[in-house]
Amino acid sequence: MDRLLTLKLDAIGCEAEAWLNGVPLARADAARPRALVPIHEYTLAGANRLELVVWPHPRTARPEEPLPPLRLVADGHTSASLRILLPRLGNGVDEASARTLAELHWAPPAGQGYTAPVTLHEDVQIPVSFPRWRWLDAPPLPAGATAALRAQAAALLEQFHGALSSGEISTYLTATRFRTEELALAYQRPAEEATARLRGLFEGLHAAGRAWQAVDAEALVLRPLAGGRLHELLGADGEPALRTEPDEQGHVQAQPLRVAAVEGRLYVLR
Known part of the structure; x- marks a missing residue:
C-alpha cells in the first residue's frame, strides 16, 4: 500500500465534527484546530456519506432527549472545512501534495444568522475498493x-x-x-x-x-x-x-x- 486515504478537518472560531457513513471520526476546535485521520476501515465501495457538523452536540447527548437548537450570528471569521485526501505514504497530508477526492466547506458571511448544529452533507464516490465490513x-x-x-x-x-x-x-x-x-x-x-x-x-x-x-x-x-x-x-x-x-x-x-x-x-x- 503506497497511499493512505485520509480525512482532514479544519475549524476556525468554532467546533466541528467530521462524519463518514454515519460514524464520527474527528473533532476540531480552538484547542485543536486541525485533525488528520486515516479512514480505510469506514470507507465503502461505491457511495459514501460525508458530513460536516459545526457546533455539534456533546458526544454524551442522548438521542431520545434532543437538545434545543442554538441561534447564532456569524462574525465573518468562522469557518470549517472537511476534505478526503489521498496522499502517498511519506508525503505531507495537504492539498498541495495529495489528490483531493471530496470536500465540504462552511464559511458564513458576517451578520448571517444560523442555527446550530449546522450540518452539511454529500454523497461521494471514492475510487477505492474495500471489502464489505462486518458493521x-x-x-x-x-x-x-x-x-x-x-x-x-x-x-x-x-x-x-x-x-x-x-x-x-x-x-x-x-x-x-x-x-x-x-x-x-x-x-x-x-x-x-x-x-x-x-x-x-x-x-x-x-x-x-x-x-x-x-x-x-x-x-x-x-x-x-x-x-x-x-x-x-x-x-x-x-x-x-x-x-x-x-x-x-x-x-x-x-x-x-x-x-x-x-x-x-x-x-x-x-
Whole structure:
C-alpha cells in the first residue's frame, strides 16, 4: 500500500465534527484546530456519506432527549472545512501534495444568522475498493439504549477491566479479534503483527503498574453510530469508557470500543 486515504478537518472560531457513513471520526476546535485521520476501515465501495457538523452536540447527548437548537450570528471569521485526501505514504497530508477526492466547506458571511448544529452533507464516490465490513450488516437498534443493552455493555467493560488489571490480555485480544482482522485488511498489514503490538502495549502497561479506571455503569454512555448498527462506549465525559488512570504526567491510555449487538451478544467491530 503506497497511499493512505485520509480525512482532514479544519475549524476556525468554532467546533466541528467530521462524519463518514454515519460514524464520527474527528473533532476540531480552538484547542485543536486541525485533525488528520486515516479512514480505510469506514470507507465503502461505491457511495459514501460525508458530513460536516459545526457546533455539534456533546458526544454524551442522548438521542431520545434532543437538545434545543442554538441561534447564532456569524462574525465573518468562522469557518470549517472537511476534505478526503489521498496522499502517498511519506508525503505531507495537504492539498498541495495529495489528490483531493471530496470536500465540504462552511464559511458564513458576517451578520448571517444560523442555527446550530449546522450540518452539511454529500454523497461521494471514492475510487477505492474495500471489502464489505462486518458493521454494515449489524442490525440497527432503535434510538435510546435499552436497560439490557446497557447491562451487556457494562458487563463487557467489567470483563475487560478485570482481565487487563490482572495482566490477562488474551480475553481482550480474543474479544476484539474481528476488529483486529478488519483493520489489518483495511491497511494491508498482517493481523498477527497488530495482535502482537496490542499484546506488547498491554504487557508494558501492566509491567509499569498502570491501573485501569473502574467501570462506572451508571455513568456509561452508549452513543449510537451508523444508524444504530454500532454503539460507542463512553464515560460521562465523552471519552472512551475503557482507559487507564492518569500517570504522573497526566497521560491516559484509552481503548475506544464500538460494538454491535447481534442475536443477544456484543461484538467489538471498531
